[in-house]
Amino acid sequence: MDLADVSIETVNRASAEDASAVSALAEAAAGVDGASPLSEQSRLELRHGAPAAREVLARDGGTIVGFAHLDGSDPVDGPSAELFVAPHARGAGLGRALLEALAAEAARIDADGRLRVWAHGKLPAAERLAAALGFTAFRELWQMRRAGTPVPAPDLPTGVRLRTFRPGVDDAAWLALNAKAFAHHPEQGAWTADDLGRRFAEPWFDPAGFFLAEDTGTGELLGFHWTKTHPATADSGPLGEVYVVGVDPAAQGRGLGALLTAVGLRHLAERTVEGRPLAETLLYVDADNEAAVKVYTRLGFRVHTVDVMYRR
Structure with a gap:
């Protein structure tokens, strides 16, 4: 050319x-x-x-x-x-x-x-x-994967209950929680109702795989784990994804992140896509998020691919 x-x-x-x-x-x-x-x-x-x-x-x-x-x-x-x-x-x-x-x-x-x-x-x-045009690397995003096997059932903390997302009912409360959980991560935290609606319209969306933790006394949302599935390709069987996990900063320290992650992984271990079990489960995490990387590594996730962000 x-x-x-x-x-x-x-x-x-x-x-x-x-x-x-x-x-x-x-x-x-x-x-x-x-x-x-x-x-x-x-x-x-x-x-x-x-x-x-x-x-x-x-x-x-x-x-x-x-x-x-x-x-x-x-x-x-x-x-x-x-x-x-x-x-x-x-x-x-x-x-x-x-x-x-x-x-x-x-x-x-x-x-x-x-x-x-x-x-x-x-x-x-x-x-x-990047080097030729004066761009330098400053951020790495890891895609980590694990076999699609279940994890042990987690213990539910006192005062917390789990349920699934209700489209059209929980939208505003979830957007507010998402903004708080990702206040320093605008790619995620700045989502709007339009961003949410577009994902609801995607063929992979399933509210049965969108888990919410809420306070049993007030009904306030404390955290969430939204899962996702991907169809099989020529190179891979169908995949599950830890799409996004978020916890209200005011509720951190109660083990909700680990709880919600485990709940979602157990759900994905039981899922099938077009009659086939999920081959693996993937997630994305910033390489410098040491706490999250430790949690995911303990759950059996390993680095699969690396994305790099450059700036000038």
């Missing part, structure tokens, strides 16, 4: 046709790289649009050969992005061109021109590109 023949455009929202093409291209890239190049949030914003999102499309003769997603919604840490190049179009400098286009767009929407970029899978090519 000749880079001179490639056009790069930035749009507020991709068309449905382009979004479908990007999704298919991302799957092809994941098959080659062993890691998906786009996060769930980027995929949802690609399909549904978002006020602070920008999509960068690279075309060769009308065919999309590269893509970047820019999220400008974080006023504290600045814009963040993801990008990837089609496997057959690599080696021609398109990755650099996409990253430069992202930097230009970030400078347009952020007064300080800040830009953070995720590289999924910690691939050597991404490390070289």
